[in-house]
Amino acid sequence: MPYTLVPTRAGGYAPLESDWDTYIRDNLNSGWAKIAETNPNGSTAALTVSSIPSTFRHLRVVWYARTREAGTALSSISVRLNGDATAGNYDRQFIQGSGATMSAAEILGLNQIAQIPGLNAPSGLYGIGYMEIPHYSQATNQKAMNIFYAAKYGAASGNIVTASVAAFWRSAAAVTGIDLVSSGFIEIGSRISVYGLS
């Protein structure tokens, strides 16, 4: 249901049920809504959102995250839709820029989708990104993910990376759960928010 402009009301106006239905219910149900948000406590390797309602048209997942993966300043995160941890069910294509270097790569059968700072990165640096999943709630046709991320993992030149990632799940199932999984525990202060787009 598309949006309807809400009129202002004069003093003394008594709202009607039709006001509720048209201007409040239908409008609120036609917008973006936050479905879930998780703030890990540093003892889990995954940011998880489950029981995603099927009432929206598209999903947007936004993250602000860092890991405790030892031995690295730049860590990877992978996606699991509906708990599907089989890497062979995902394909990825990205373009990336770091410094003055642009690169592209394709990997079939991999569910790694983004990079975020790891334990060796200076404190206070968190990576950002978002992932859109159009058509997520339908059980027809394979699911595609449109992803952008950026991470700064040091103060030196060449320590910033930004990328656009195309990711594909070889399944037509409706998406009901999303895990973003790291090789190390997700750092305190990380956050993942999931929005439903009507």
Next chain:
Amino acid sequence: MGYTVVPDKAAGDVFTAAMWNTYIAANINTGLVVQLADITLAAVAATITFSSIPQLFSHLMLVGYTRGDQAATNNSVLAQFNGDTGANYDIQYLLGSGGVGSASEALGQTRFQVGQEPAATGTAGHFAAWSTYIPHYRQSDNQKAAFSSWSGKWSNASGQMQSGIISGFWRNAAAITQITLFASAGNLNTGSRVTLYGMP
């Protein structure tokens, strides 16, 4: 005016016009991203068009899930503003496919590209995911710019995926009241869907 946090109310509080105007009218009209239109094709169609776009928001966003019917593995998803079919669009894009990254500029085009989608000879069930932002769309003071990113896959074989970002510039300062989407050849296929959002 942006969003105003809605306070809790106690039992017995009187609902006033001021509350309606501040917490409902103003918040919904100027504080929330709302869907303006959603089009899903039940049959192949030459275009998906959003017309009479309300001139109420700061920015627009399109979210697309599309496939073409051209006898090819893939084709481009294109857009025109306000029915302008003239050579008034300039684009710059970055693209990755396999291990190859490329950049390209095209000046004086007759349309703006928002993505690349699988087409008829691509594997069945594959659709492209893309989104486009159009800031400042309703102002008539300066030329319009748009940014789009897409994910496209034509088959499970190597070299059959694309990730791309594209910047587009319309040599026109007019407010955008219409957006027309179409494939570079053939039609948009059944099941293609595009949703338009207004961003306050």
